[in-house]
Amino acid sequence: MTRVTTADLWHHYGRTRAERDHAVPDSFRWTWSQQDGPGPEVLGDLTGKTLADLGAGTARHAAYLAVHHAPGRIDAVDASPAQYDMATGLYADLAPRLRLVHADVVAHLRVNPGAYDVLYSHFGAVDFTDPREVIPAAACGLRPGGRLVFSTLAHYLSGKPAQPDVTAAEVEAKTPGGESATMYRWVLQEHVWAKLLEQAGFTGIRAAELPAGDGPRSAVTLLVTAEFTAS
Numbered sequence: 001m002t003r004v005t006t007a008d009l010w011h012h013y014g015r016t017r018a019e020r021d022h023a024v025p026d027s028f029r030w031t032w033s034q035q036d037g038p039g040p041e042v043l044g045d046l047t048g049k050t051l052a053d054l055g056a057g058t059a060r061h062a063a064y065l066a067v068h069h070a071p072g073r074i075d076a077v078d079a080s081p082a083q084y085d086m087a088t089g090l091y092a093d094l095a096p097r098l099r100l101v102h103a104d105v106v107a108h109l110r111v112n113p114g115a116y117d118v119l120y121s122h123f124g125a126v127d128f129t130d131p132r133e134v135i136p137a138a139a140c141g142l143r144p145g146g147r148l149v150f151s152t153l154a155h156y157l158s159g160k161p162a163q164p165d166v167t168a169a170e171v172e173a174k175t176p177g178g179e180s181a182t183m184y185r186w187v188l189q190e191h192v193w194a195k196l197l198e199q200a201g202f203t204g205i206r207a208a209e210l211p212a213g214d215g216p217r218s219a220v221t222l223l224v225t226a227e228f229t230a231s
Contacts, residue, residue: 009183011082011176014058018086024094025064030122030151031221033213040064042149042225046071049117052141053077054105054134054150055124059087059098066098075116077101077108077125082176106133109141116141121150127185131196132166139200144230148202153187154209154220162189162222166196193224202226
């Protein structure tokens, strides 16, 4: 396989659904199966708040929150041109409450210090960006007292245990032209995430394992929440 770093490795992801399903979802669940478990209440009261979905993909979760939870604004941030284009085709009409942002998540947070009350990643950028970069960037982007919430894999889809240190795994992907490629995903044990969060200035760190649903590629979800307090 050829190692490719372009964000267009997400070109094919979600495309079939985007072509046939333009509706705003009627639910938001944190589990890998997205069928049960806790929902948006984990984010707290969002009324009038400024949020960002980190690695929003086609912005389905962001669209749900924009329609059903009355945030002041939610930025759906994704580096993939293909995902941004699909999100625009699906939900551009939800502006200005939903703002679609084509940008690298780390760079976006760094140039918008203290811009957000809540940041979240639903198996998104926190999974696919070096956590030694994205977690400090999240701390930069949050206001004092802000909250970071993310769902990630508690173990690999193969069943292999999560990593005991900050080690990435290569996962298969495809270029827009269909050629095989690889990208990185971080599947880490709970204590590793906790240490990274503490080092970035987060407190009140809580993690919970959510059971796997049915299906051949089901997986246990690790749901992590943390608060940011400026030093």
